[in-house]
Amino acid sequence: xxxxxxxxxEVAAVSVEANVADAICLMLERHVGAVGVIDRxxxxxxxxxxxxxxxxxxxxxxxxxxVPVRELMTTPVELATLAxxxxxxxxxxxxxxxxxxxxxxxxxxxxxxxxxxxxxxWRIDNLTQELDSLEHxxxxxxxxx
Amino acid sequence: xxxxxxxxxEVAAVSVEANVADAICLMLERHVGAVGVIDRxxxxxxxxxxxxxxxxxxxxxxxxxxVPVRELMTTPVELATLAxxxxxxxxxxxxxxxxxxxxxxxxxxxxxxxxxxxxxxWRIDNLTQELDSLEHxxxxxxxxx
Numbered sequence: 001x002x003x004x005x006x007x008x009x010e011v012a013a014v015s016v017e018a019n020v021a022d023a024i025c026l027m028l029e030r031h032v033g034a035v036g037v038i039d040r041x042x043x044x045x046x047x048x049x050x051x052x053x054x055x056x057x058x059x060x061x062x063x064x065x066x067v068p069v070r071e072l073m074t075t076p077v078e079l080a081t082l083a084x085x086x087x088x089x090x091x092x093x094x095x096x097x098x099x100x101x102x103x104x105x106x107x108x109x110x111x112x113x114x115x116x117x118x119x120x121x122w123r124i125d126n127l128t129q130e131l132d133s134l135e136h137x138x139x140x141x142x143x144x145x
Numbered sequence: 146x147x148x149x150x151x152x153x154x155e156v157a158a159v160s161v162e163a164n165v166a167d168a169i170c171l172m173l174e175r176h177v178g179a180v181g182v183i184d185r186x187x188x189x190x191x192x193x194x195x196x197x198x199x200x201x202x203x204x205x206x207x208x209x210x211x212v213p214v215r216e217l218m219t220t221p222v223e224l225a226t227l228a229x230x231x232x233x234x235x236x237x238x239x240x241x242x243x244x245x246x247x248x249x250x251x252x253x254x255x256x257x258x259x260x261x262x263x264x265x266x267w268r269i270d271n272l273t274q275e276l277d278s279l280e281h282x283x284x285x286x287x288x289x290x
Contacts (some may be wrong), residue, residue: 006160009213021204022203024199024203025195025204027199028200031239033195033196039229050195050196050198050199051178051195052176053198053199053203054169054172054173054195054198055173057203058198058202058209059166059169059170059209061208063206064203093269094266116262117261117262117265120262120265120266120269121239121265123269124265124268124269124272127269127272127273127276128272130276131272131275131279132278134279134280134283135279137283138282138283139250140277
């Protein structure tokens with residue numbers, strides 16, 4: 001299973017040339033907590049998140065439409081690829097306290113944005129399924145059946 | 146198991162008289178995404194979250210030290226009590242798209258703040274444990290053992 005299947009169908013991203021207000025508008029419009037920041041080739045330059053708004057903008061007294069997003073974005077950023085499994089992504093996110101992990105292709109082009117919530121939910125579904133089938137096995141066949 | 150065991154040991158809260166800058170400072174200091182907003186008796190009046198900062202403050206052009214937190218807080222807010230189980234809390238949070246759920250005593254006094262991440266992690270630990278013991282059972286004893 002690819003981590004891309006756990007991402008929103010359309011990835012939210014702004015250009016490195018965008019300002020912070022553009023990025024915030026997109027987050028509000030898409031109901032997401034993070035957007036990718038991409039260059040002209042669509043490659044990930046960084047991510048801009050709710051946490052960046054809280055930490056770097058909210059008490060700064062700066063007008064968001066006058067601040068380039070590249071100034072407040074989080075970069076460098078850890079990336080997942082199509083070869084990254086959900087379990088591996090989850091381990092990285094939990095260990096490093098990341099809420100979001102961009103998924104990129106071979107050239108670094110942004111394909112999707114993974115959120116910790118979706119990955120945790122995947123893990124729960126996954127474990128529940130395993131448990132169900134093992135319970136079914138015990139109830140119906142037994143190890144020798 | 147009480148949901149309180151899944152909360153941070155010390156709950157982050159500001160007074161209803163506080164301003165938005167006070168609330169943001171506390172969020173940054175404690176590394177949390179939400180603080181409780183409480184009255185003089187410690188009862189929950191609302192919660193103030195990263196999402197409130199993004200939605201209601203970041204593009205408003207208002208100075209956070211001049212905005213009362215009660216103006217931007219989320220209220221009324223769903224509450225958990227000591228009688229709420231983690232599974233019930235999780236169901237509420239997933240269904241209603243809440244990231245945080247305050248835990249209160251009988252009088253409405255704030256005891257802790259539950260985050261969806263901690264509850265999802267609890268569910269994973271819980272399922273993993275169930276799965277491990279069932280696998281152990283199948284390997285060693287079998288249903289008839």
